[in-house]
C-alpha cells in the first residue's frame with residue numbers, strides 16, 4: 001500500500017473507534033481481517049496513525065478547529081509525523097486509494113493560519129474535566145506533563161536475575177537497539193520509532209522464550225524495587241493480575257521465602273502460571289480466589305504489595321484511547337475499589353510489616369488523597385518515606401521531582417522518563 005491508501009484506512013478505523021466506540025485494537029484487527037492484502041508494514045503504519053491521532057486528539061482538534069477523523073489523521077501525517085503539507089498534498093493527489101485532496105480551508109488550517117492558541121488542557125491533550133487534578137499535582141508543568149503522556153512509549157524489558165544478567169542480555173539484544181535504562185538497574189529500553197516505524201518483536205527472541213527477560217515498563221520495575229522485598233520474607237502480592245510485579249518481587253527475593261500471588265479476578269490471574277514457569281520463579285504460591293481464601297495469612301506478612309486497580313492515567317502513552325473514554329463515574333468507582341482493597345490488604349500485614357500502595361495513575365484522588373485517607377482511617381499504620389527507599393535502592397539516581405511531605409512519590413514520563421506511577425509505603429505499628 002502507498003501512503004494514500006494507509007491514510008484512507010486510518011480514517012476508516014478511527015471513524016469506527018469514534019462513532020461506534022470500538023476499542024482501537026479490535027477495530028484495527030477487524031480492518032486487517034477484511035483487507036488481507038495489507039502487509040505487516042501497512043498494518044503498523046495504519047495503527048501508528050490511529051494511535052498518534054488519539055494521543056494528540058485534543059491539541060490537533062483545537063488547532064485545526066476540526067476534530068473529525070479525517071482532520072485528525074491528515075494532521076497526524078503532516079504535522080505530528082512532520083511530513084509537511086506539500087508532501088500530504090502530493091500523497092492525496094497521486095494515489096487513487098487516497099482520501100480526497102485538501103480543500104483550501106483544510107490547507108490553511110494545517111498551515112496554522114488564523115488559529116488561536118488552544119486552552120491549556122487541549123495543548124496538554126488532557127480531558128478538560130481532569131485538568132484541575134493535573135494542575136494540582138504538576139502546577140506550572142501541567143502542560144509539559146500532559147504532552148509527555150501524549151508521546152509514544154518505549155519498550156522496556158526487565159532482566160530476570162533468576163536466570164540472566166543485564167550485560168549479557170544487552171549483548172544478545174544489541175540488534176534490537178536495547179540500551180540500559182537510566183534508573184532501573186535491571187532494565188533495558190528500546191526507544192519508540194517515529195512515523196511508520198515499528199519496534200522489534202521481542203517476544204520472538206530466544207531470551208524471552210527462555211525467561212531471561214520480561215516485558216515490563218521501567219516504572220513498574222522501580223515500584224517493585226522500592227518495595228524492598230528481601231530473600232526469606234513472607235510477601236503477599238494482593239492485586240497480582242497477570243503477575244508482572246509478582247515476577248519482579250520473586251527475583252528480588254532470589255527465590256527464597258514465600259510469595260503469595262492473589263487477585264480477585266481469576267481470569268486476570270490465569271496467565272501467571274505459564275509466566276512463573278518460564279521465569280523459573282519457584283517461591284510463589286498462586287492463591288485462586290475461587291478455591292482458596294487468605295485467612296491463614298492474616299497478620300503474617302512482612303510485606304503486602306498492592307498494585308491497585310486504577311484509571312491508568314499514567315499509562316496513556318500506551319493506551320491513548322482510554323484517555324478519552326475515561327468517565328467521572330469510572331474514577332469514582334476506582335476510588336471506591338482502592339479504599340476497599342486498602343482495607344482488605346492491610347489485614348495481612350504483620351506488626352512491623354510494610355504495605356506498599358502503587359497505582360499507574362497520576363491523579364491525586366487515586367494517589368496522595370488515598371494514602372491520606374488510609375492513614376486517617378487505619379491508625380495502626382504509619383507512613384514510611386518512599387523517597388528514602390528510592391535513595392537507598394538507587395543511590396546514584398536523581399531524586400524524583402514529585403514527592404509529598406510524607407515521602408510518597410510519583411514518576412512520570414516528563415520527570416523520570418517512565419510511565420506515570422505512584423508509590424506510597426506504610427508500616428504497621430509493632
Ligand SMILES: C[S@@+](CC[C@H](N)C(=O)[O-])C[C@H]1O[C@@H](n2cnc3c(N)ncnc32)[C@H](O)[C@@H]1O
Nearest residue numbers: 239240241242243244245264265268307308309
Ligand atoms: C493494576 S492491575 C494489577 C497488575 C499486576 N500487578 C501486574 O503487574 O501485572 C490491578 C488488579 O487488581 C485486581 N483487583 C481489583 N479489585 C480487587 C480486589 N478487591 N481484591 C484483589 N484484587 C483486586 C484486578 O483484578 C487487577 O488485576
